[in-house]
Amino acid sequence: MRELVDGLVRDGARPAALAATRERDGRTATYTAGVGDLATGTPVPANGQVRIASNTKTFTSVVVLQLVGEGKIGLDEPVETYLPGLLRGDGIDGSRITVRRLLQHTSGLPEYTQGIAGNFAEFQHRYMEPRDLIDIALEGKASFEPGDGWEYSNTNYIVAGLIVQKVTGRPLGEEITKRVIQKIGLKHTYFPATGEQKIREEHPKGYHADRPGGPLRDVSVSDSSAAWAAGALVSTNSDVNRFFTALLDGRLLKPAQLKAMRTTVPATGDPSPGARYGLGLMSKPLSCGGVYWGHGGDIPGYETRGGVTEKGRAVNIAVTVLPGGPAELTQMEEAVDSALCR
Template identity: 65%
Template structure:
C-alpha cells in the first residue's frame, strides 16, 4: 500500500507537486471517429487537475452513446523535457487488472472448471495457510469479492517504493508476504480490499489452466475483443510502450518528484500489472457490460455487489467490478487503479457511455480524489 492511505480500497501500490500550466491537445489520428476537444467541461476538469491539484499531466478519453471517442490532455508529459502529453497515451492501469483477472476466473466458472463457492483449497491444496488463515474456509467468490480476510501483501512493503523500484517479485513471494501476517477477519464476515485476493486468483487460474495468467488474460480478454493497446508486461520489462506520459512519485510528500516511468511492476501481477490506453480501458468495460466476455449467468454474478464503504459513498463491489451512483441517475460500472506514477479513474454505463481519466502521480488527498471523481461524473453526465 502507498503511504497515502486516504483511499485504502483503491490502492494497488506495494510500497507506495509540480504542476505545469497550460493545455496541450493532440488527436492521435489512429482510430476513426475520434476528436480532441478544447472548450468543454471535461477539459476544464483536466485543467484543474494540473493547475490546482499539481498533477504533472492528465489525460482522458470519453466514449459517447454514439460510439465516438473524444480525447483530452492537460499539463506536460515529461517534466524534464516539457514534451507534450500524448493523447490516449499508454499508462499503467493498476488495479483495473483485477477486473481482467476476474473475467478469466468467471470464464473458467462458465466452463465448469472452477466453482465460485468452492474453497480455494479445492484447487490450491495446502497453500493458503497462516495465522487465522485457512484455504479450506475461503471460497473463490470471497477472493474476487474481497471478503476473504486475507491480509494485504502490499502492507509489508509500505515504507517506500524507491528502494524496490527495479526489484522483481515472484508471484509466490507476494503470497508469502501476505501469509506472514495474521488474517484481517474471518472469511465472509466483512469487506476489505486486499491485493492478496487477486494474487491467489492468479495462482488459481494458472493451476486450473496450466498456463501463465498473462497468457490467459491476453488470449481470453485482450485478443478476444481486439484491445490493440493493452498488454501484460513480460518478465523483466520495466518500460512502457510509446507514446506515453511519464509517471512520477515521491515516498516523502516533501521530497521532489522522482520519475518512476521505468520500473518493475511485478509486485502488481494479477492484481495490477497491466498497461493500456484510456480508450482501450473504455472499450474493455463497454465490452464487458455488453456481454462480449461473459455469459449472462457469470456477468450477473460479477455484478452482484456488497457495500464497499472504503471506496466512497454509495460504492459497491461485485466480483472484480464496482458500481457507483451517477449524479444524472443510474450507475457507472468500473474499477479504477493506482500504481506508483499513475492513477486511473474510469467506468462505463449500460447505454454505452464510458470514460477513463488518468493522472501521472498518485492521488494524495481527498480533495484530489473529489476532483477526479467529479471529472468522471461530468464526462458521463455532462
C-alpha cells in the first residue's frame, strides 16, 4: 500500500495521496504520501477529511431506497408523482421518468454540470439552490428516451434529493445524517450546512488548475451546493470504507432494496472496462477475479476511488487534484485494483 500511494505522487502531478484499508475482521490501516499544503510543505494528515464528491450519490440512493422499503417511495413511480411539473423540456417529461431510472442513470436527463464546467472560479463560492441546477439542466435536451440508454448525469441525483425532501418534509442533509451517518457511526462524515465552505476537520488542501496545464491553486474552501445530493459530502477514507462495508453487509437496507441496488446495467460511458451501474452503486472487475463494489468521486480539489470486495476487503484512495487525463484516472483505478488484489 505504501508503494501504491508513493507512486501516485511520484511524478509530481498530485500534491498528496491518502489511502485507508479495512479487513473483514475489522483491522484498519492508513497511508499517506506527498504534502498536505504546497505552500508550507505540511505533512498529509493520516486520515484527513476530503470532499468525497460522487460517493455522495450512494448515500442519497440509500436514503431513497430506505423510503422505498418504508412504502413512501415507489421505485417504478414517475417523478411526476412526487414533483409535479418539475421536469419539462426538450424531450423531457417527468411523467415518463421513474425513480429507478434516476438512480440508475437511465433517465436521459441532460447533465447540468455542463452549464458550469470549465468555469469553476466563477462558481467556487456561489450558493446555488437545487432548483437552480435543474433549471440549468433543462436548458439542454434529453440524451435518449427514458430507459433506452445509459448516461451518467448528476441531474438524476439532484431530482432524487428533491424527492427525498418532498416525501420526508425534511432537508436532504438531515435525512442522510440521521439515516446513514449516525446509524452506522461515521464520526468524520458530514453534509455541509447551507453556506458552509470550509472543511471542518484536519485535511489536506485540495488543488485545481483553472486551465489545462495552469498553476494549481488551493480550492479547499468552496461552496459545494452546486454538487448537493450528487456530490456534497465530506468524509475520510476510513469512513468511506466503513460506509460501503456496512451497506454491502446489509446494515442499511432491507434485502429487497439491497438486491435492487446491486442489480446493474452496463455503464457504457465509464472509462473502466466492464464497469456496471446499479442504483447509486457500481461494480468493477478485479484483475484477480470477481468484482468490487463502490462508486468514486471527482470534484475540484479531490478525486476518490475505492470499494469493497465480495470477501469484505475495503480500500479507499484520495488524491488532492483532479486527474489531468485518462492515464492519470487509470492509474487511480489500477491502484485500487492492486490494493484489493494483494
